[in-house]
Amino acid sequence: MTQPMYDDAFLARLEAGLRAALPRWGLSAATHLRLLTISENATFRARDPSGARELVFRVHRPGYHSRAEIESELAWLAALGHERVIDTLTPIAQSDGTLIADIDDEGVTRHVVAFDLLPGREPAEGEDLPRWYRELGAINARLHAHAKSWARPEGFVRKVWDYEAMLGEVRLWGDWRAGLGLDAPGREVLERTAQVLRERLAAYGTGEDRFGLVHADMRVANLLVEGERLSVIDFDDCGFSWYLYDFAAAISFAEHEPYIPALQAAWIEGYRTVAPLADEECAILPVFIMLRRMLLTAWIASHAETPTAQAMGDAYTHGTVELARAFLATHDTDASDTDANDTGALEPNGGRAAS
Known part of the structure; x- marks a missing residue:
């Protein structure tokens, strides 16, 4: 550690x-x-x-x-x-x-x-989160459209959040293998999951319509609600990644919660009010959710002194393993005949959200 x-x-x-x-x-x-x-x-x-x-x-x-x-x-x-x-x-x-x-x-x-100081508060779990995630989907679509058309200034440089940076050899946020409380059986599950993620992401590709400048951290802690207005803060992790990775980042630390499918549906609905988003594109969302979950498992281990990591602890790693088992059941073609293009969010299992 x-x-x-x-x-x-x-x-x-x-x-x-x-x-x-x-x-x-x-x-x-x-x-x-x-x-x-x-x-x-x-x-x-x-x-x-x-x-x-x-x-x-x-x-x-x-x-x-x-x-x-x-x-x-x-x-x-x-x-x-x-x-x-x-x-x-x-x-x-x-x-x-x-x-x-x-x-x-x-x-x-x-x-x-x-x-400057923006007015507002973090949206609470108990209120109508789908409402705000519908708005967040529209915000994401506007951001992505801007990123695709913006002429970046000379010398513009941000990190690339691809597979190698997250789970491969670069490991910008640490190694998921160091996950708190990760045992040998769990490591075996995550090793297989990492390989499936690598294969799926390679097949999806990094074409200009799929990969570009994104916020990469629109989780609830980085949202501010003031009346009818939703603001997004903290662009510190913005960089180059898959556009749809923005949704996975938006449910950080809550991937296991039962309300995630509702947030996903709301986000897609909001996105489509601004830009087209095909069902075939939505099919990749569970891959990005699992990718983000494994990345955060590594982050918690390498940032153990932070309040967020302390709130997660071993339980988050154990939850990651359970989510990975559910993911492999529908996305590992070597182990299942189930159609890998499942458009649903990951099954809610394990872990606990930050308080």
Whole structure:
């Protein structure tokens, strides 16, 4: 398991470094900082009582995104905002006009960006999630249309979320084989599942109509509801992947829940209000759901100090194995005569959602 990064001492250093950088955004020494989330990065909310100004700061994990990658993310955000494609956060420049600040963390450079504060709250599991996922499907369709037509600026670079990056040799988020509590029988099931995923994704291909720039993390924690408006935040994982992978990412950590088929149907319905989406395309969704589930199993093991990983624990890995068994029953042509083009979501088994 990767050595935990976000311990109390580390977070204290981050806060001190961020506080020293606040004047670059015109914030006073009286500014109150509050840690919001720890995931790939650390996110702080800053409120300056002297000017009643509030911003959200993202302090990047070292060794994950380069400066060029962060600049590329911000360029897409700027284009989406300028063209009014979706409601999302606006990057806030420093007093010198630049968007990225560097702070020193014991000799390691940490990149920092600031955003405005969007009103809203995370949609709750108990409310009408299909309603919001119908809207999310429409948002995804608009994003995908923009990604296909947008002339990316020179030097634009983001990570590629393909099979090799997720489950293959690159392993951007760690190795699923290190899954918490994974035993030998479970590993055997996941080995076979990984092979089937590789085969299915190779057959589906990466044509321009199927693979391009996506958000890649539209899970509930990155959605904000305000009245009738749904906003999407946190483009930190945006990169090049299959367009339909966006739905799998949108149900992160809840793949086993019984309401997922309803969310999938709503998402497809919403998508089709903006762009065509053939039934043959929808047939690949269970493959992307299983791919994402295995990727998150690896992420939990390599980010065990984060609150999300701690909420999941071994139960998430065990749930992954159960989902994989159900997946293989309908997608492993060597073991089943069942039509692999099943359009339904994965059967709800095992694991538990983040609280």
